[in-house]
Amino acid sequence: MEEMTARLKEQIKTSTGAVESMTEKLQSSEAKTAFLALESDHGALKDKLKSTEGTLSERDALIVQLKAKLEENAALIAELESKIREEEMVRRKLHNTIQELKGNIRVFCRVRPLLGNELQDGKKTEDVITHMKLPDSNSGKEIELMQVQESANGKSVTKTYPFNFDMVFPGSTTQSVIFEEISQLVQSALDGYPVCIFAYGQTGSGKTYTMEGPDNLDESNMGMIPRAVHQIFATAAQLKEKGWEYEMEGQFVEIYNESVHDLLGNARWRDTVMHSGADMRILFWRHTTVILDTPGKVTALLKKASQNRAVAATMCNERSSRSHSVFTLRLKGRNRITLETSEGLLNLIDLAGSERLSASGATGERLKETQAINKSLSSLGDVIAALANKDAHIPYRNSKLTYLLQNSLGGNSKTLMFVNISPLPESFQETLCSLRFATKVNSCHIGTARRVVK
Numbered sequence: 001m002e003e004m005t006a007r008l009k010e011q012i013k014t015s016t017g018a019v020e021s022m023t024e025k026l027q028s029s030e031a032k033t034a035f036l037a038l039e040s041d042h043g044a045l046k047d048k049l050k051s052t053e054g055t056l057s058e059r060d061a062l063i064v065q066l067k068a069k070l071e072e073n074a075a076l077i078a079e080l081e082s083k084i085r086e087e088e089m090v091r092r093k094l095h096n097t098i099q100e101l102k103g104n105i106r107v108f109c110r111v112r113p114l115l116g117n118e119l120q121d122g123k124k125t126e127d128v129i130t131h132m133k134l135p136d137s138n139s140g141k142e143i144e145l146m147q148v149q150e151s152a153n154g155k156s157v158t159k160t161y162p163f164n165f166d167m168v169f170p171g172s173t174t175q176s177v178i179f180e181e182i183s184q185l186v187q188s189a190l191d192g193y194p195v196c197i198f199a200y201g202q203t204g205s206g207k208t209y210t211m212e213g214p215d216n217l218d219e220s221n222m223g224m225i226p227r228a229v230h231q232i233f234a235t236a237a238q239l240k241e242k243g244w245e246y247e248m249e250g251q252f253v254e255i256y257n258e259s260v261h262d263l264l265g266n267a268r269w270r271d272t273v274m275h276s277g278a279d280m281r282i283l284f285w286r287h288t289t290v291i292l293d294t295p296g297k298v299t300a301l302l303k304k305a306s307q308n309r310a311v312a313a314t315m316c317n318e319r320s321s322r323s324h325s326v327f328t329l330r331l332k333g334r335n336r337i338t339l340e341t342s343e344g345l346l347n348l349i350d351l352a353g354s355e356r357l358s359a360s361g362a363t364g365e366r367l368k369e370t371q372a373i374n375k376s377l378s379s380l381g382d383v384i385a386a387l388a389n390k391d392a393h394i395p396y397r398n399s400k401l402t403y404l405l406q407n408s409l410g411g412n413s414k415t416l417m418f419v420n421i422s423p424l425p426e427s428f429q430e431t432l433c434s435l436r437f438a439t440k441v442n443s444c445h446i447g448t449a450r451r452v453v454k
């Protein structure tokens, strides 16, 4: 026991010695420095933590603020969107009122310019066009024809034939200026109205140029059809913001010798049997329909149609189109916000030349064509006269053309007619006939167009 106590005592002594030596070491300046450094680091970290905590709570407050602002902005956007939709509705109503005030069948008279060989021997336009008084600017409405006649006592007297239309465009008017005047009508088709624009006039007076453009088509001389289609695509894209989405379908048919041909089908002359009554309308809509979701598809459609179009020679114009061509664009709109739907229709019609039989010098097959053209155009005149007289019976069924245009002339649609005229003195009688026909059309009140919306 004593021995064990002594051993333990010895052990305690040894460890006390070790503790003393360790304490001594700890108190040495090296350890002290390390300790102080650690203490300072610790303090710095504590400060950093405190400042980070401060920044974090500041950020939290900012996030709350931003969230509130975001909600405020979202409410503002919703309010503005609904305002835009309301304004769009007001715009549509106002636009329609303006169109109605302008009258439903409007007539624009367009005089084509003199072409290359018509201005020979250094002649100026005013040297050739001596039988016509035209407006100087593009905003005129009057045109006067003048003809020198011999009176009963042998004296020369100048007889004048004044005409007034919604617009009269002299030969210098560009395609884009003319389109500006009809772009409102094209807009109406997107708004859900049936719209019909047709070109009437003698062969070579510029109908195809006006509706489609010349053969060497470029941006500047594009006709009303490609311009209308471009505008429709551009406006439909803008209306997307207001919730409107559109589906577009196109058809192109031709009425030749009183039968209807599909200009988009594969068969060049796919003939349709003459049906009477309601069947006939169904037949029209059985023709090829192309979904038009890109402007490129429209260009391809117009190209195909023009390739298929019947072209034959007559004495009046070597590339004379002897048929009526009818381009139809159906525009189905749906507003994904208001769930409103609309169904507009745009008919763009290039009528066959209106020249009289005697002037065309036609015989044989050409004579038959001219008779068919004259029949349908005179049916058009009869329909318009019956509408102007407010007759109980309107003879739409007398020709394919008037049957096709039934909805466009019968008061349900907005209609515009171009009367294209030649500037040549030798076309005086044809021009007079065309202007008289156009005056009859212009005086025709067909009632108020109805928008197709659900």
Ligand SMILES: Nc1ncnc2c1ncn2[C@@H]1O[C@H](COP(=O)(O)OP(=O)(O)OP(=O)(O)O)[C@@H](O)[C@H]1O
Binding pocket: 111, 112, 113, 115, 171, 201, 202, 203, 204, 205, 206, 207, 208, 209, 210, 214, 215, 317, 319, 320, 321, 322, 351, 352, 353, 354, 420
């Ligand atoms: N405003 C114009 N500017 C320049 N050239 C024109 C204009 N209008 C017509 N032309 C030219 O006059 C010629 C006859 O025009 P266009 O073929 O359009 O007549 P049209 O009335 O359609 O004849 P058709 O009844 O035979 O179809 C064409 O060469 C055309 O390019």
